[in-house]
Amino acid sequence: MNSIIKFTSNRVWRTYQGGKLLDTIEGKAEPKDSSFPEDWIGSTVEARNVGREHISEGLAMVPNENNELVAFKDVLATKQAHFLGEENGEPRSLDDIPLVKYLDSSTRLHFQAHPTREFSQQRLGMPRGKTEAYVILQTREGIGTPYIYAGFQRSPSREQLKEWIETQNIDAIESCFDKIPVKPGDVFLIPGGRPHALGEGILMLEIMEPSDLAVRFEFERCGYVIPEQARFMGRDIETALDVFNFDPVAKDEVDTEFRCHPSVINDDGKGNNLSLLIGPENTPCFTVKRATVSSQVSREGTTFFLGVVTEGCGEIRVGDEVTQLKQWDRFFCPAGVNNFEYVCHSDTPLSILECYPGNTQ
Numbered sequence: 001m002n003s004i005i006k007f008t009s010n011r012v013w014r015t016y017q018g019g020k021l022l023d024t025i026e027g028k029a030e031p032k033d034s035s036f037p038e039d040w041i042g043s044t045v046e047a048r049n050v051g052r053e054h055i056s057e058g059l060a061m062v063p064n065e066n067n068e069l070v071a072f073k074d075v076l077a078t079k080q081a082h083f084l085g086e087e088n089g090e091p092r093s094l095d096d097i098p099l100v101k102y103l104d105s106s107t108r109l110h111f112q113a114h115p116t117r118e119f120s121q122q123r124l125g126m127p128r129g130k131t132e133a134y135v136i137l138q139t140r141e142g143i144g145t146p147y148i149y150a151g152f153q154r155s156p157s158r159e160q161l162k163e164w165i166e167t168q169n170i171d172a173i174e175s176c177f178d179k180i181p182v183k184p185g186d187v188f189l190i191p192g193g194r195p196h197a198l199g200e201g202i203l204m205l206e207i208m209e210p211s212d213l214a215v216r217f218e219f220e221r222c223g224y225v226i227p228e229q230a231r232f233m234g235r236d237i238e239t240a241l242d243v244f245n246f247d248p249v250a251k252d253e254v255d256t257e258f259r260c261h262p263s264v265i266n267d268d269g270k271g272n273n274l275s276l277l278i279g280p281e282n283t284p285c286f287t288v289k290r291a292t293v294s295s296q297v298s299r300e301g302t303t304f305f306l307g308v309v310t311e312g313c314g315e316i317r318v319g320d321e322v323t324q325l326k327q328w329d330r331f332f333c334p335a336g337v338n339n340f341e342y343v344c345h346s347d348t349p350l351s352i353l354e355c356y357p358g359n360t361q
């Protein structure tokens with residue numbers, strides 16, 4: 001079996017529209033927006049889509065030695081120590097693998113909030129919450145200023161929010177937020193508990209804790225009505241309200257609270273560098289680095305990662321094994337691969353987002 005595992009597209013049904021750019025990336029003849037606006041990369045998580053329980057969605061599939069498609073998580077289980085490695089002498093588990101997605105919105109998403117890890121463990125009996133991060137890759141032309149909502153800037157009281165949710169007073173809910181403008185290259189971290197909504201026309205890489213738990217408190221968007229069981233994680237509204245962090249984040253605190261500021265880890269001065277996009281200052285849940293390669297670099301490591309090529313093309317070499325990389329490719333590098341090389345073949349530098357578990361050095 002190859003050391004590096006590449007993934008093909010893995011589109012997932014969602015409650016909102018988008019995906020035209022993902023169709024384009026996949027080379028589809030007639031790219032269009034649809035209910036498949038996301039591509040889950042190396043996912044070991046099943047999507048929770050109420051009404052579609054008969055369809056298994058979300059899990060990444062990869063070919064085994066006999067060229068049969070099997071769930072990536074089952075492949076990991078065959079040699080877990082090699083693939084996932086250890087942390088502090090303890091074997092890592094599937095719960096350590098961040099969930100990584102391409103997300104391509106054509107409409108504003110409904111307002112939602114996700115549980116923190118503590119809330120999930122204590123109140124839902126689940127191992128992980130859904131702290132999530134956005135690396136903005138592209139924005140669509142002709143949509144004005146692309147934005148996200150993350151808040152609240154002006155917090156309602158719990159009772160007020162409850163009433164607005166029950167009466168679906170979306171104008172009142174929206175008035176609690178200011179639009180946060182976004183552009184390619186921006187990085188945001190939305191901790192569990194923080195209400196948010198993504199604006200239209202954004203292609204991003206989304207990195208999150210491995211779960212699909214959401215409180216969806218706007219019930220209708222663009223004609224689609226979210227079924228009752230899908231609104232509050234199958235719980236009641238009081239439990240849903242417990243998920244919210246009501247501490248206000250005033251306009252001038254938004255950057256401190258949500259924006260991540262990349263820092264350089266190393267730079268050889270010849271166009272090859274590694275930077276930290278999301279690290280321990282932002283969250284304990286996952287780590288994101290960006291490798292920029294203009295020629296060739298050798299790397300060492302003992303922690304697995306999911307890699308996503310956002311620009312350029314080239315290859316990743318592990319010993320004699322050469323894996324070609326082109327823009328938008330995604331792959332898994334096992335913990336057992338301790339040395340590898342990136343080689344750039346394009347005029348534009350090869351740019352790879354590397355998504356690691358927890359706080360990886």
Ligand SMILES: O=P(O)(O)OC[C@H]1O[C@@H](O)[C@@H](O)[C@@H](O)[C@@H]1O
Pocket residue numbers: 014015016038101109112132197198206208214216
């Ligand atoms: O699961 P639904 O409600 O369609 O959410 C749509 C999307 O919302 C975003 O804010 C993120 O949380 C995504 O991970 C999620 O898939």
